[in-house]
Amino acid sequence: MLRMQKLASAIQDAARMLLEEKKVDLVVGFSKGSLPLRSTPCFIRKPEDAAKLTWDCSCENNLANYLRKRQDRVAVVAKGCDARSIAALINENQIDRNNLFIIGVPCSGMVDRAKVEAALEGKDLIAVEEKGDTLVLKAIGVTMEVKLDDLLHDTCKVCRYGNPVIYDMMIGEPAPAKPEDSFADVAAFEALSPAERRAALAAEFSKCIRCYACRNACPMCYCTECFVDCSAPVWVNKSTGTDDNIMFQAGRVFHSAGRCADCGACDRACPMGINLRGMTRKMVKEVKELFGYETGVNPDEKPALAEFKADDPQPFLVKE
């Protein structure tokens, strides 16, 4: 797609300029990955290496994860969700705004690898060809044309903030506006009986292998000691077991209440394809409904759980 190539070359130009003028020591962006339809985080320190930077519909990682507590001056290529996480991390004193240069890139959504796998019925993707709004996927004995829209990650489908909310330089044309998120998926979960909800969670979390890819991919999960790693007391058993797996994820989600930007990085990192957003989005919805707060959308706004207002709703304490 020509639009993506233009964005990529604009990113390269920006990175080259920032490094040449010594405005930053490092540019964090994406380069071409080792697999088809896969980009990979990359770290550019020399202007001549800026040509390695790329941009396409496979730049799925949240690069805010690489920006905490850095001593060097960094530029980052940020799509909408990266920018929201960056804003949240600035709020939490994890990023020094003065040392960060944000190259904002409008984003229309990233491809969900699990959807590609599903389309190919487990066959390995060998090559991809971009054809307008469709992707031609090739595997052994299979060639199929799939609409890009049908392959986008669920996060991206409901995301209203494809255009970075915070940036120093904006590249490309803004992504079109999208309607308000209806949280239909969360509502469907809420409509289940407690036993059904428990069964649904158990079905998902029985798959967990406790690799902690979700936690480590999350820009907001940065505790020096994670509660699951604590051995005195033991909050969660080290052994895998559905109950402990749920407990781990529930603890993680509660801890990111009012901090989760619903970027979907956890969900995309999970090798087992667990629907982690089923849980994270419940918390995102609660915070939005109770406090009207969306993480990182208004960089100057205090995080919901870091502020108290006398008229904050407290339906869990008293009838309102």
Add this chain to the structure above:
Amino acid sequence: MIIAKNALPGLLDKLIAEYEVYAPVKEGTYSLYKQICKGTEAYFGFLNSKIPPKGILFPQSEKLFSYSGAQMEECIDSKKKVVFGLRPCDAQSLLLLDSVFKNDKYEDPYYMNRRANTLLVGMACCYPAPTCFCTSMGGGPFDSKGLDVMLTDIGDEYLVEAVSEKGRELMAKMALSAAGDGQKAAAAKVRDAAVVTCEVKTDGLKNKLDANFYDSIWESFHEKCLGCGSCTYSCPTCHCFDIVDEARDCNGCRVRNWDSCMFPLFTLHGSGHNPRTTGKERMRQRVMHKFKYFVDNFNATACVGCGRCIKNCPVNLDIREILADIQGSEARSDK
């Protein structure tokens, strides 16, 4: 010998009557090795399972013994098992695990008991994936080493070949019909057509690793690594574990859990000191263990080229690229 594909579930049912049978089971977009209760549950449509079958012999969470007051009970699993549809790379990985769990210094009764009671029925890989590099690691899509029986998909049937004496005995119980010349020719044809295209050069790699512990090359590999355990738990040869007691009052059990050298906790001392402080030391350990220390200890590389770590890495950190960079580097031992 030969078996028709539509007769396979019936054959598996017969095996289930005598053994615990483990086979790949379809779980959405991937497969996992699971114990099956019915032959129809097995699914051979995918190449490599998402998580390797090592867990059948070396479970992710394994109860070693339980205790109640002064009463102790050891948990040794001696049930007869068949792993059906094992890929050649995974079979090779079990040979590597054997040297870890049984050597001149140590013998692990938990693993070895299962191992001694388990038959391995392999499934040759007719269509190796682009991430497969088994041929670079001493294996191959039709390599039968470590297996008892090998199956080759020839369309509507499988050609069944005994590899070991135990495999011959198992096949005798299956009452299969003999393979004709046409079927043998068909199997030879798929074997010739199955080509592993990816090559990872390992010549001289060990010599480089012998000298480059302090090389600056390790400064950059880990930079994008998230430090999760996805690669470790996807790896058929990774075998590090952590032992914990899970108890309430005097009742509980001692459990052995998979662990990963990519976690900071892996080397955290009781004193609070951690000898592997950053991702750099942890990534170096992972590469060194597979391609140097394992070679030093057991004269084999602890990688079978299954490609799972490549596919499962959330940031597309590719071991093939790391090895190529090391290969291309000048090994310097300067501190």
